[in-house]
Amino acid sequence: MQLIDSHCHLDFPQFDSDRTQVLTACHQLGVTKLILAAVTRDHWARLWQLVENTEQPQLFGSFGLHPYFLNEHLPDDLQQLRQQLSNHQQHPRLCAIGEIGLDYYLPELDRQQQLFYFTEQLKLAKEFSLPVILHVRKAHAEVIQLLKQHALPRAGIVHAFSGSYEQALEYIKLGFLLGIGGAYTWPNAHKLRTMLPRLPLASIVLETDSPDMAPAFAAGQRNSPTNLPQICTELAPLFDIPATQLAQHTTHNAKQLFAWD
Template sequence: MQLIDTHCHLDFPALADDIGTVLKRARDKGVARFVVPGVSEPHWSRLLALCAAHSGLYPALGLHPCFEHPDAENDLCRLKLELQNRSDLVAVGEIGLDLFIPQAELQQQLDILLPQLRLAKQFAKPVLLHVRKAHDQMLKQLRQVKLERAGLVHAFSGSEQQAREYLKLGFRLGIGGAVTYDRATRLRRLVAELPLESFVLETDSPDMPLLGYQGQVNYPERVAKVAAVVAKLRQQPLEEVIEATAAQSEMILLL
């Protein structure tokens, strides 16, 4: 079984400008497949073109809560059309709620999130969730919408109780570079104690650098380092971690 990076923005210029090298380095580390989430409608076309041009790249489309969407109504219409007409989309995402950002307004974010959750339900797609300081609010919406396919909680940063609530709804928790930091005590404890089937692996490259790479561009090849840290925390063989997390990624996203 080979590694899967379930969340990497390969269409961002920091990676896309040298995509051949980026992919080769990742594959040399055993990373075979890459899920590429969309963040705003003007970026979707370049993302779709990139995924079509390279094997092992799986596109998702969404409207990210930290990006501005001045024409959200038309963006949502396009998202619906893409979901209707494309068979290669593995998820709706990156979507979510972020109350960490200054002057964040929950209702404005909900106005973007809820239509996307409904589209995911309509087209039986999983979702890729971005959630910061808003897990309880997100869980409330998910319980109401009742998605058929659930999805992944990208870069999970909540409590054990919140983690278990997501798992009850069928979600898996995305584990990335944060787990490599000793100070991430709550996350590291969750990774050690929850069932291995609770997790998938990711990098969020080019963002969220691992310990030792602070201030540098993050690369999808480093999902191998994330896997190694998870294996060490759990005191399990690395191959078991790779196999189990890849299996969960495949099951949720139908890769």
């Protein structure tokens, strides 16, 4: 069973003590590719060093400014982001701009500032013809409207999708894939678990968001990309298919989006 973790933060300090062991275990478990999503300018160098220096499993990187860390961003970061994208645009391990988006769940995050950084990064995605990795909380209507306005050439992934079925269809119409992970394994996630089998398999990718969003079977623990096979195994019955088939579909979807052989 080959799997792709379409969203994780393996560069975070929570993995400093055992990152090599985690990578070895991923390779042994069939997690063949992992996408490391950036969150602030300060993270870019560390993330990219890890991407370039790891061969098995293959690591892919994105550069972006996460809305949750809004107070750490400076307007000049956008120029630095353009420079990073320009420096690495021919590198096969650069796969996206992200993690970017809107987070209206936390009232202390200024919405106008979020919109500024988000729209500027959408412009960069269009300029460099890169997919985007989206973080969206309580702002799906606004994000969908902006995506329609900017008409990105390569769409992307809505990470940790938790919107409505109708919103899912809107993203799918725009060419986006929906990131599904640990949140869907919790038995009390009735809305998510009911919606999931209604979605076309061609629209789904798997993720862990590790070290965050631990699945039910790892409650209270650090989440890890090594949990992806079991996440796949637990979600497959919701589609009434074997785990191997869910792995095959989601891996194919990610490979198509990022133009990976």
